[in-house]
Amino acid sequence: MKIGELARRTDCRVVTIRYYEREGLLPEPARSEANYRLYGEAHVERLAFIRHCRALDMTLDEIRALLDCHDHPDRPCHEADALIDAHLDHVAARIAQLQALEGALQALRARCQGQHSAAECGILDALAHPPEDAVANASADGDHVAGVHPRL
Amino acid sequence: MKIGELARRTDCRVVTIRYYEREGLLPEPARSEANYRLYGEAHVERLAFIRHCRALDMTLDEIRALLDCHDHPDRPCHEADALIDAHLDHVAARIAQLQALEGALQALRARCQGQHSAAECGILDALAHPPEDAVANASADGDHVAGVHPRL
């Protein structure tokens, strides 16, 4: 099949497939006479694997490591386990962080009901002079779980 | 004060301050004879405002909008309110998403206790052939709240 069908079957953009190829996550496929990429079922499976990992918010580096396990079925799978564990930790940490953030935002929101001018707005005031601890715990500590504005 | 002191007082890197200036979030300060940037208390306050917003994971565009409100105290503050509301929605959505993700990862993790070879590993198997719905709800829907791997 050509790249468009692969894209349709894996719910992945065509450009993204080519990007994965450049990044070495997908092997270079055969080419037609017209130089079109030609894929088989193995490619569908591998791309599906990648997209599932991405849906779980793993980085391409993490996925590379998992694919490496996948490509060496004779080796033990401690690595894969450890990777998932570490990733779980990151996700849990990020959730806690965002919940703190949600609390801070709700407190902020409660300070204004929209009836004032900006000069009297409790929100703007609080942002200019926050109560010290309100925001302290909400900021990330480099734990590799992304901020509030994803791309996907 | 010079840029280093401003950075220390606001817990913000020097390069980041210059970046905010280039982005128009901070006004260009006065310069010393040696061309060093010279800041006053107004800059400290404005930068603190920006950093608090960033700690709440707002984008620079959102912050620009809030600063615009801040800079026009005579105007009503509906905009600021609406912005915080929208941001809260995004954070809440992201939390829900990550919790779904956490569940999917825990289910995944439970499939292997690390005693197998990669060929028998339940994790790798599940990633290659997931049970359809497991991952479906975990993937983002472009709601602008970032993925699992932040930078900050």
Next chain:
DNA sequence: GACACTTCCTATAGTGACTATAGGCATTGC
């Protein structure tokens, strides 16, 4: 005054995981 060390300056490129654009060839349907 000579030297090292730190702080400051500008400009440019890199990060991750894509997305967008330009310019062009191949295929398909009418």
Next chain:
DNA sequence: GCAATGCCTATAGTCACTATAGGAAGTGTC
């Protein structure tokens, strides 16, 4: 024969920074 679509490559842009290079100015010690 022609337009619409799909495919190709290559390059640049996204966001919020971070890193690096190369140099000038200020500070402290001998």
